[in-house]
Amino acid sequence: MQNSARLIALDWGTSSLRAYLLGEAGAVLDKRQLPWGIMNLPEIAAGDRSYGFEQAFKEACGDWLAAAGSTPLPVIAAGMVGSAQGWREAAYLEVPLPVAGIGQGLATIATRSGATLHIVPGLLQRAGLPNVMRGEETQVVGALAGMSARDADDVLIGLPGTHSKWVRVQQNRIAHFDTFMTGEVYAALSAHTILGRTMQRGAPFNAESFARGAGVALSSAGINGPLSTIFSSRTLGLTGELDGAAQADYLSGLLIGHEIAALRASRAQQGLAPNPRIVLIGDESLCARYRQALELQGLDNAVIAAQATERGLWKIAQQAGLLT
Amino acid sequence: MQNSARLIALDWGTSSLRAYLLGEAGAVLDKRQLPWGIMNLPEIAAGDRSYGFEQAFKEACGDWLAAAGSTPLPVIAAGMVGSAQGWREAAYLEVPLPVAGIGQGLATIATRSGATLHIVPGLLQRAGLPNVMRGEETQVVGALAGMSARDADDVLIGLPGTHSKWVRVQQNRIAHFDTFMTGEVYAALSAHTILGRTMQRGAPFNAESFARGAGVALSSAGINGPLSTIFSSRTLGLTGELDGAAQADYLSGLLIGHEIAALRASRAQQGLAPNPRIVLIGDESLCARYRQALELQGLDNAVIAAQATERGLWKIAQQAGLLT
Incomplete structure (x- = not known):
């Protein structure tokens, strides 16, 4: 099996390192996960941070x-390994840019093993408020690689997570992207505000509570925005209308609903189609939540992509001429 | 001086207890502040929480x-002392209600001193998403007491803070109120998300950075809402456009700007006048920030009220017949 190996692909983030051994056409021959995220490297020798990277x-x-x-x-490799806090900074490429341009901007490191490590750059968008991503660009490339040329020609790619990204791809270009800090805001509200005090954790996912929260952005009260509507997670508890066990999913739905409502409003402002083709990438259960919230707002054209990271790394390696 | 004393008024919240000795026409004869908020009572004897309240x-x-x-x-007394976690629960009164009706709902406690303590009820609004306040209703009454009958007839009262309240008073009734968790969200974002990592604390207030943040809600990027725009506190730092020392005031302005933009959108949705008479109550420097952000959005009719709590307690005592 090793004989057909063509590429080693690393998904190297803040808290973990995933490694893939890829064969012909990017088939996954082997994979492993290590805890060596860039903020969690093994045996860092004083004054020699690169030693930790080498070990990992x-x-x-x-x-x-x-x-x-x-x-x-x-x-x-893609991810935070290419950030200013990583092994070597792979300078951001600026959006808009052709999807195929990502493979032209790889940084390289000559490792002690003798092998050269190629690092995928992140993307920077300066228009409006600046936005950055690092790692997601590779998943976007991977998702596009799995689509027909026609479908890939006009698509909105959603990457829900700590910092959700929404990437608009048009005519083989990354045209625009937005960031929503929904996941991190949810965590901070749950753990560090009064909203967490009445939440009971550990209940199984309650799709009904989630849908109730996701509907708030569409209600007349939704116009006040999340800074105001989040308080209802507590007040509905006070008035006996929402159990403590239901509050976490309600709040999650409420925030995701506001995110999607904002996305729709922004598309309307720009004159873009209201119900675009959508591809979701990420944790399966989180993607399912997003799909539920999208459908609630009439966005019923969403599919969930699998293996976007390893496919993206393969595709970028190809673009960069590493597979010849 | 003691001879003319007419009322003892307590502002008894979660973290502190303020006491006022009021004379004729509510003049403040003496005042003091103690650390005995309801979550910080002195010498609580096991199984007898009321002992701590009695001591305080x-x-x-x-x-x-x-x-x-x-x-x-x-x-x-007004404030959290009348909550379910307080000395005695003073049941919420439901909004809308006549301003003068607040004095009709006092709860009472026969204290060990022989004196009867009267507790002002909080307000509950069930329309739309439920909302509650406890303590602010007294400040609203106090602010109205300082206005001409004509001015008090149609006014929006803002109480910025951990949980900002916006109270619409019309024809001597508390018609509606909204809550924005702006202060608590700001604290949670600053202390418990990635946004805090690049913030340098302790810089003096920077009105320019605050105004820059407050302008975001008005920009085309503002349509994405605070879940998205807050990320710019970090990305403007990454692109060298916003110093670490300026990020706290920028984020504060950004959140307050979204709060005020939401308030305006909500008024427009309800067909209310776009530039109402506004009275702000609360911490002086925070009220000044809000006034700056209000003016940026064309709401230039805001004044800051002083001594709203003690005036409100006096007025409610009068309404309740305690001063006869």
């Missing part, structure tokens, strides 16, 4: 490199 | 009561 790199793929023998396998 | 009450006004001699002074 060796654990992630040292054996794969050795098994490849005399024909060195190319290695590519 | 005695320290707050025992000497004033004793000095009054044989004609007992009436005592009134």
